[in-house]
Amino acid sequence: MWNSLKTMWIVFLHMFHRRATIQYPDEKPNIPPRWRGRIILSRDPDGEERCVACYLCAAACPVDCIALQATEDEHERRYPEFFRINFSRCIFCGYCEEACPTDAIQLTPDFEMGEYNRKNLVYEKEDLLIDGTGKYPGYNFYRVAGVTIGGKNKGEAENEASPVDPHSLLP
Amino acid sequence: MDLAMNSGFSHEWAAIWVNLILILAVLFAFSAMLSWIERRLLGLWQDRCGPNRVGPFGVLQIVADSIKLLTKEDWIPPFADRAVFVLAPAIVAVTTLLAFAVVPIAPGLGVVDLNIGLLFFLAMSSLGVYSIVLGGWASNNKYSLLGGFRAAAQMLSYEVFMGLALMGVVMLAGSFNLRDIVAAQENLWFCIPQILGLATFAVAGIAEARRLPFDLPESENELVAGFHTEYSSMKFGLFFIGEYVGITLISAMIVTLFFGGWLGPLLPPLVWFLLKTLIVIVCFVLLRAALPRPRYDQLMTYGWKVMLPVTLVNLLITGAVVLSAA
Amino acid sequence: MTTIHIDNRPYPAKDGENLLQECLSLGFNLPYFCWHPALGAVGACRQCAIKQFKNEEDKHGKIVMACMTAAKDGIRISIDDPEAREFRASVAEWLMVNHPHDCPVCDEGGECHLQDMTVMNGHIYRRYHGRKRTFHNQNLGPLVNHEMNRCIQCYRCTRFYREYAGGRDLDALVLRNQVYFGRHEDGVLENEFSGNLVEICPTGVFTDKTLKRHYTRKWDLQTAPSVCVHCGLGCNTIPGERYGTLRRIRNRFNGAVNGYFLCDRGRYGYEFVNSGRRVRQPLLRKNRTQLLQPASKRGALQHLGEMLSAGARVIGIGSPRASIEANFALRTLVGRDQFYLGISERDLRLLASVLDILKKGPARTPSLHEVELADAVLVLGEDVANTAPRLGLALRQSVRRQPEEIAKKMGIPLWNDHAVREAMQEEHGPLFIATLANTRIDDIATRTFRGPPAELARLGLTIAHALDPIAPQVPGLSNTAQALAGAIAEKLKAAERPLVISGIGCGDKAVVEAAANVTWALCNMGRPAELCYVVPECNSLGATMLGGGSLETALEAMNDAADILVILENDLYRRADAALVDRLLAAARHIVMIDHIKHATSAKADVVLPAAAFAEADGTLVNNEGRAQRFFQVFVPRGEIEGDIRGDTPRDIPGDIQESWRWMRDIMVVGRGDEGQWSSLDDVTAACAAAIPSLEPILRAAPSAAFRMDGQKIPRESHRYSGRTAMHANVSIHEPEQPQDLDTALAFSMEGYAGHPPPSLIPRFWAPGWNSIQALNKFQDEVGGPLSGGDPGEPLIEPTPGKKAAYFENIPAGFEPRVGEWLLLPLHHIFGSEELSILAPGIAELSVQPYLALNPEDASNLGLTAGDEVQLRLRPEADAQVDVKDAQVDVKADDSANVTTTAEIFRLPLRFEPELLHGTAGLPAGLTGMGNLGGVALPAWGELKKVEKGKQMEG
Secondary structure, eight states, rough: OHHHHHHHHHHHHHGGGGOOOOOOOTTOOOOOOOOOOOOOOOOOOTSOOOOOOOHHHHHHOOOOEEEEEEETTTTTOEEEEEEEEEETTTTOHHHHHHOOOTSSSEESSSOOOOOSSGGGGOHEEEEEEOOSOTTSSTHHHHHSSSSSSBBTTOOOOOTBBOOOTOOOOOO | OHHHHHHHHHHHHHHHHHHHHHHHHHHHHHHHHHHHHHHHHHHHTTTTSOOOSSSSGTHHHHHHHHHHHHOOOOOOTTTHHHHHHHHHHHHHHHHHHHHHHOOOOBBTTTTTTTTTHHHOOOHHHHHHHHHHHHHHHHHTTTHHHHHHHHHHHHHHHHHHHHHHHHHHHHHTTTTTTTHHHHHSSSSSSSSTTHHHHHHHHHHHHHHHTTOOOSSSTTTTHHHHGGGTTTHHHHHHHHHHHOOOHHHHHHHHHHHHHHHOTTTOOOSOOOHHHHHHHHHHHHHHHHHHHHHHOOOOHHHIIIIIIIIHHHHHHHHHHHHHHHHHHH | OOEHHHHHEEEEEOTTTBHHHHHHTTTTOOOOOOOBBOOOOOOOOSSSSEEESTTTTTSOEEEEEESSOOOOOOOOOESSSHHHHHHHHHHHHHHHSSSOOOOOOTTTTTSSSSHHHHHHTTOOOOOOSOOOOBBBBOOSSEEEEEOOGOOOOOOHHHHIIIIISOOOOOOOEEGGGEEEEESSOOOOOOTTTTTGGGHHHSTEEEHHHHHHTTTOOOOEEEEEEEOSSTTTTTEEEEEEETTEEEEEEEEEEEETTTTOOOOOHHGGGGGGGGTTBBOOEEEEEEEESSSEEEEHHHHHHHHHHHHHHHTTTTTEEEOSSSOOHHHHHHHHHHHGGGGGOOOOOOHHHHHHHHHHHHHHHBBBOOOHHHHHHOOOEESSSSOHHHSSHHHHHHHEEEETTTTTHHHHTOOOOOBHHHHHHHHTTOOOOOOEEEEEEEETTTTGGSSSEOOOHHHHHHHHHHHHHHTTTTTHHHHTHHHHHHHHHHHHHHHHHHOEEEEEEESTTOOOOHHHHHHHHHHHHHHTOOOOOEEEOOOOSSHHHHHHHHOBBBBHHHHHHHHHTTOOOEEEEGGGTTSOHHHHHHHHHHHHHHEEESSOOOHHHTOSSSSSEEOOOOOGEEEEEEEEOOEEEOOOOOOOOOOOOOOOOOOSSOEEOOOSOOHHHHHHHHHHHHHEEEHHHHHHHHHHHHHHHHHHHGGGGGGGGSSSTTOOOOOOOOEEEEEEEEOOTTTTTTSSSOOOOOOOOSSSSSEESOSSSOOOOOGGEEEEOTTBBBGGGGGGGGSSTTTTTBBBOOOSSOOOOOOOOOOOOOOOOOOOOOOOSSEEEEEEEEEOTTTTTSSSGEEEEEEEHHSSOOOEEEEEHHHHTTTTTTOOOEEEEEEEOOOOOOOOOOSSSSSOOOOOGGOOOOEEEEEEEEOOOOOOOOEEEEEEETOOGGGGGGOOOOSSEEEEOOOOOOTTOOO
């Protein structure tokens, strides 16, 4: 009984404490950069799409809200033909970002995604792609990978020896 | 004492109607406002703001809520018992309002002046439980049914000492008439001699109004809102308003029975009554803000093993005091 | 059986087998790269290292390679030994030193044996930061992609390509740490089994180039067990679908049929399902002067209902490339007497003869696995490398049976692949190939013989006579042929499992009968001889067993005034002479075509209904050995998804494409009003089994639709299937309901039984930790053996054992070259001769172009040089003598219907074929783009003339 009364007194005293509330639309909250909000697709430092359409984000997604199709340009650089995220299903768990081997898919601090029409929550590649590198500057998957793309032949990636000549007779 | 009684027949009725409608309107408005008051207070005690966006300080929040409630789909589940399902929310509203009829607000202000006013209040408030039980039953849903069962058992247990708790007051005042009881506190509010009565009645009252910490029939986190799981729109609204009218009723009764009703110096009686009622209501909200919900067995143990003996002891002492005084 | 001790526990094992295979069979996860159940062990990759102990007291042990150590009784080994584990992990680390960071863009990713093994080894951190070795890639043609950087030098590719499949143009080049697997220069891989490199390669060096164009990960493919439709062997496949298009075919192991390998036609022909030539909605025209117009399903059926209610007589023409159920549904629709098979008279007689020989004769027909076990083979008249390629691969294994004795004598276990091959050198077992022209398996042949069909038949009959003097003797055979026949007879007689292979590819019944005579002669001598016939299409034998007349008899029936002609999945212009088909089609008042692709016949139809291709339907096919196999629907061809944001439930309209038997049922409902005869495939199969007792075993080809595992269906989608809530979101935000499958025990869903289904229902090979095709190990009781629960398929043909068969007495006259005329022989091509696969762009690129082949001598006599064009004029002539009294099928002998009346003139580029006999010429069989030549039954006589350059064609 005494405890209850004491509790009531303490709670009552809270009346004179400072409000913890942030008056959101009037006052913008400070959101940390690692916040898991709206998903974007970034570009590599050369301005090309980072996404190589490896399907790992789609596989990692627990609500299966990512669908894409891989395709290749004339120099066999792989990229997504379409890339669709259904944000009306997304739970912002960030597994896609964890799974992404090229740092292409990233979650951003933007959470203001309210829509009156669910259809507007379906984002295609044009809606997702941003012009910068996002959180991870500097990384370019195709500079590391062994495949050739336009402007990068075999042996020209980071830490690669020049290609072996199979017709050589030298030991 | 009763102005209306002394007037002519038609005059008399007109006065009663004016009184009635006025009180009803104020009561409804107040109960509705209460939801905003409660939420602001809870915010205050939880370091939040509470509803503050609709109108100045958010006072119009209840208007927005009402519009929302009224425009929502009035859904009766196909598996429900239709007639009972519709009846249940009506009962809660009707019984609490009827009980309010006997509350003496100020001299000359009140719907009726019954000799057995206190008994009428007890009768009406115990009728209220039917709405909960019936609502739970008619919803034909396991959560609602459990809520209904809990309500029945809880009311049964707390009803017992609710009436008994007031008997001390009756003994001291020597009347069941509420205006007489108020008058009997001219010198000393009954909260002093009947401190035990006040405590037990307050607890029983909270339980009767199904307020936290005694909201086990509803307990949203285990029974998903219990007896009113299936209710929507204005039927839910009636339960909602019924609850707030109930709080107001219990607070008004506590003020009437223990804190001298409208009595008080300087200020007009009506203001005194409203002020005291409001303070009791605020205490109720504080209770909600501070205390957790007990377990069901704890609730029962508390009712039967603590509250009932305390009430009986209080009755015994009061009886002895009254007898010795006589 | 013997007992081996693994980590101090006893296990039963097969004596003398290698320990790797035994450990895998026992269910242990032991990593490996270079070993393959079909290729044996070479001990090259050092990945399967284990500890071997001398005895129970020995705690130290020594590291050995499991794949190079025989299981002996009481042998004590440890897989879990820390030193062995460390050894394996460091091997994986060395292999990864030069492996590029490619996984995200590598097509093997997610089904990569190297990924699996790296995880299994626990090698999780790359310590090496130095420079990586690189290679340039080669363009290996339209089917196989090359990415040499990823190579881990396990040598599996060259071992398969050169040693198993007999290819010559892929080899290991250079030396040291620079070993390069490729051709001497860019170019198409010559071997017709190159596609298997995709599955053989443990990582992404060789990947599927057709998949690359519409790449999808393994886990995203919706798959179901299926059967290849591109030849008569019925290899088991796993097609995969994503977003409504077929993405690839993978091999589905069937120990009795295709084993681990598929031919390139079967693997890459699938793209016809996505082809622009597909019929995707009903087409309709009210009279023949109009063009075919798209119509709704209901409109088309209503039109059909009106046509049928007029009391018209209906004639049905079935198809050997449609399932048994589809053919039977048509037979039910039109009635037994109005049902014709859609095969030319000549071919039907050949098929009937094959069926009769297999059923009534004493010889068994072997499965492909049994072909591999044969130790002496005679191929008579069939170019198996082109008409049934997987059989050619089986023959490449059969020639190893006799030389294996050398290794056995030297005490080398047969799994010790390299040692066995060293012991054998270039030794091959007896394989005699007697065909029209050279074949791609001639390199392993003991002797070859070339000649027109009559000469092949005479050779066969002579062999039979040499084996059993009661068999008819062939007069007037050359001494060389006589000597050859004697030699062949000797080898066949000496063999433990002699085998004769023939087929209807050369279009001569005498050849079919001669093959039977040879086998029966062996059987009559008490030898366990086997007889294998190659049939041209996936359900040739099934259609023949169903019974029905030929195209020519259909024409005769049409002349009796029929009203409606219903044609099922059949381009009649490929079957018979264009003039005959024209007459047949002209005789019908209405032509209803039910097919999945547009072709010359459907262009003449009044109603074209979109049928489901193999990946969109369920059904049963009967292969050349009479094995009934069920193929399952992989995906539901989708129409549009209807429903907007306010709609309550989105409706997934399934599109107009449906199974042929469902069209038949719908026609029956609108025509006759017999409601609800069949609601699922099981109903049709049951009705078929009841109507035709010889087809009764098809009921057991696979479990019925009511079959459940633990109360659940078997999911077609993997548990990692992705994109479910987004793939249709651009059309409708509401997710469509998954299609329901009433016909089978499989579900179009990720949900269902997660364990191993029965062998005929396996939709994909996957096991925890085994994402690559090597997960198959977990589906076999004994690795490399049959699937757990038995290999799928139900035999329909049982031989009559012990019976003395009477020999065929019909001896064809020897071939006499004519002056000014050439006998035109059919030359089959793996890429081009088959109707459907040619619609796949990759196959089309490799297809031959129309030509006329002559031997150089004949060509120079005609004054032709390479690159010239030849003018060909077919000689109208009655077909060869007709003998159908022993045919199983109800074939009416009628020569009048069988006359080639056209005398058309064709112009074709010349091609030299040195092995063609003087007086014969070759034409590509079944090639599209040959005009009316496509339907001409070969062999036929024709006149050849040189086309003067710049001169227009006569006539």
